[in-house]
Amino acid sequence: xxxxxxxxxxxxxxxxxxxxxxxxxxxxxxxxxxxxxxxxxxxxxxxxxxxxxxxxxxxxxxxxxxxxxxxxxxxxxxxxxxxxxxxxxxxxxxxxxxxxxxxxxxxxxxxxxxxxxxxxxxxxxxxxxxxxxxxxxxxxxxxxxxxxxxxxxxxxxxxxx
Numbered sequence: 001x002x003x004x005x006x007x008x009x010x011x012x013x014x015x016x017x018x019x020x021x022x023x024x025x026x027x028x029x030x031x032x033x034x035x036x037x038x039x040x041x042x043x044x045x046x047x048x049x050x051x052x053x054x055x056x057x058x059x060x061x062x063x064x065x066x067x068x069x070x071x072x073x074x075x076x077x078x079x080x081x082x083x084x085x086x087x088x089x090x091x092x093x094x095x096x097x098x099x100x101x102x103x104x105x106x107x108x109x110x111x112x113x114x115x116x117x118x119x120x121x122x123x124x125x126x127x128x129x130x131x132x133x134x135x136x137x138x139x140x141x142x143x144x145x146x147x148x149x150x151x152x153x154x155x156x157x158x159x160x161x
Contacts (some may be wrong), residue, residue: 102120
């Protein structure tokens with residue numbers, strides 16, 4: 001991965017992390033100061049938003065650590081699995097948060113239940129992304145195994161020579 005790509009990705013990660021912290025702070029401030037008024041259950045939605053931002057932040061930090069490992073050339077190691085597992089967990093958490101939003105929104109959609117079905121479908125799609133990352137984790141495991149095997153073969157070859 002080139003230096004420009006790494007810098008661009010890091011810039012995107014920093015902006016997104018700052019944005020999620022801003023949204024969290026806004027939601028906490030709203031929870032602390034705004035009285036509940038209106039027909040929507042704002043307090044549960046605000047809490048769910050805060051939790052959703054936490055899952056995004058975990059994924060961003062894990063991706064940032066993986067980018068650092070790529071830059072250093074150490075991504076094909078067992079240490080990378082911790083961060084990939086963090087990304088998978090964050091995506092699953094985001095899906096669960098989305099299902100919570102869907103459940104909170106469902107009573108208001110009695111006239112048009114299709115919206116709830118579509119939102120549920122989006123939640124299933126988010127879980128699908130977690131499965132894709134799980135497949136990529138399996139590919140990483142195979143690459144790490146091949147790298148270890150190649151290192152062992154090189155060591156044996158060095159002994160022979």
